[in-house]
Amino acid sequence: MISAEAGSRRVDPAPEPAEGSLLLDDQLCFALYAASRAVTARYRPLLDELGLTYPQYLVMLVLWEQDAISVRELGAALQLESSTLSPLLKRLEANGLLHRERRADDERSVAIRLSEEGARLRDRAATVPVSIGDAMGLTPEQDALTKQLLRLLTANVSAD
Amino acid sequence: MISAEAGSRRVDPAPEPAEGSLLLDDQLCFALYAASRAVTARYRPLLDELGLTYPQYLVMLVLWEQDAISVRELGAALQLESSTLSPLLKRLEANGLLHRERRADDERSVAIRLSEEGARLRDRAATVPVSIGDAMGLTPEQDALTKQLLRLLTANVSAD
DNA sequence: CTCGATTAAGTCGTGCGCAACTTATTGGCC
DNA sequence: GGCCAATAAGTTGCGCACGACTTAATCGAG
Numbered sequence: 257m258i259s260a261e262a263g264s265r266r267v268d269p270a271p272e273p274a275e276g277s278l279l280l281d282d283q284l285c286f287a288l289y290a291a292s293r294a295v296t297a298r299y300r301p302l303l304d305e306l307g308l309t310y311p312q313y314l315v316m317l318v319l320w321e322q323d324a325i326s327v328r329e330l331g332a333a334l335q336l337e338s339s340t341l342s343p344l345l346k347r348l349e350a351n352g353l354l355h356r357e358r359r360a361d362d363e364r365s366v367a368i369r370l371s372e373e374g375a376r377l378r379d380r381a382a383t384v385p386v387s388i389g390d391a392m393g394l395t396p397e398q399d400a401l402t403k404q405l406l407r408l409l410t411a412n413v414s415a416d
Numbered sequence: 417m418i419s420a421e422a423g424s425r426r427v428d429p430a431p432e433p434a435e436g437s438l439l440l441d442d443q444l445c446f447a448l449y450a451a452s453r454a455v456t457a458r459y460r461p462l463l464d465e466l467g468l469t470y471p472q473y474l475v476m477l478v479l480w481e482q483d484a485i486s487v488r489e490l491g492a493a494l495q496l497e498s499s500t501l502s503p504l505l506k507r508l509e510a511n512g513l514l515h516r517e518r519r520a521d522d523e524r525s526v527a528i529r530l531s532e533e534g535a536r537l538r539d540r541a542a543t544v545p546v547s548i549g550d551a552m553g554l555t556p557e558q559d560a561l562t563k564q565l566l567r568l569l570t571a572n573v574s575a576d
Numbered sequence: 577c578t579c580g581a582t583t584a585a586g587t588c589g590t591g592c593g594c595a596a597c598t599t600a601t602t603g604g605c606c
Numbered sequence: 607g608g609c610c611a612a613t614a615a616g617t618t619g620c621g622c623a624c625g626a627c628t629t630a631a632t633c634g635a636g
Binding site for chain 4: 584589593595597603604
Binding site: 293296297300326327328338341342343346362363364366 | 614615616617618623624
């Protein structure tokens with residue numbers, strides 16, 4: 257188990273194996289992969305209530321924060337390609353949560369706008385982060401530390 | 417930046433926001449999702465050399481560790497459903513990396529066995545963890561801490 | 577021994593995620 | 607102005623992930 261002190265305390269004397277082990281449980285990548293799927297799974301029943309998938313929920317988070325954004329900007333925020341977003345946005349539009357319209361000043365660009373229903377959904381979504389935070393069961397320090405480490409990792413791994 | 421000594425140096429006084437924020441960048445879930453995809457993307461060119469996808473690589477890691485395992489055991493190790501593994505294993509078999517055969521003592525079960533080629537692939541894969549470890553750029557302490565935190569998170573979130 | 581419940585693996589449908597590509601528009605250089 | 611590179615969005619193909627379901631084998635209570 258991990259100490260609450262934001263990781264300040266010794267954790268375990270587990271014999272950390274040689275660099276470059278091929279053992280599954282030594283791989284940070286697998287811990288990451290498993291954690292990501294486990295968290296998504298925990299979201300699923302909550303998001304089902306809202307009629308959203310997890311990636312769709314992330315898109316809505318961005319839109320609730322800044323409406324009338326382009327697909328490109330959305331992709332920059334979520335680190336997703338247009339080939340992922342375009343069909344996803346189509347589904348959200350079909351579900352009545354947003355509108356898509358070409359920008360007058362640049363016909364290449366498409367502005368994504370929340371519909372009334374999409375904007376209203378924000379209220380119903382308000383309980384989701386709290387519920388997930390509970391399930392995660394991390395102290396605020398652990399939560400912040402994990403975020404920091406994951407961002408560092410992402411930045412390093414994304415570098416050139 | 418994050419300190420190496422498991423948090424010995426101050427990181428940042430970023431105003432950690434209210435519990436239950438809907439801002440994308442406050443969500444641990446998003447940091448996790450983004451990190452997982454970024455790491456997988458980093459693996460991709462290395463695994464392309466081996467003719468493997470990332471989930472296929474994870475399966476091979478398990479098999480290199482313990483051969484002649486059942487689909488069920490593989491699923492337990494990777495936390496994946498048979499509906500994910502069955503087609504994936506079919507593809508690995510088609511690529512000549514493994515064989516599948518019904519167990520004599522329990523005809524419901526299927527034993528997954530490495531082929532010669534699958535076993536040999538291990539040598540070529542040996543450099544992958546080192547290369548990825550480099551790219552991740554975490555200190556051993558940061559690496560271990562991240563793994564610990566992710567396992568804690570996974571365990572909490574998976575609990576009933 | 578029997579038969580209903582359980583278990584293992586697999587199929588099917590849907591929605592990502594991404595590489596490779598296409599289409600349409602814009603910008604820049606002469 | 608004309609043309610070509612760059613850019614934005616979208617399409618296609620493939621491989622996961624997973625829920626819901628199917629098939630087949632085994633288990634176990636009576």
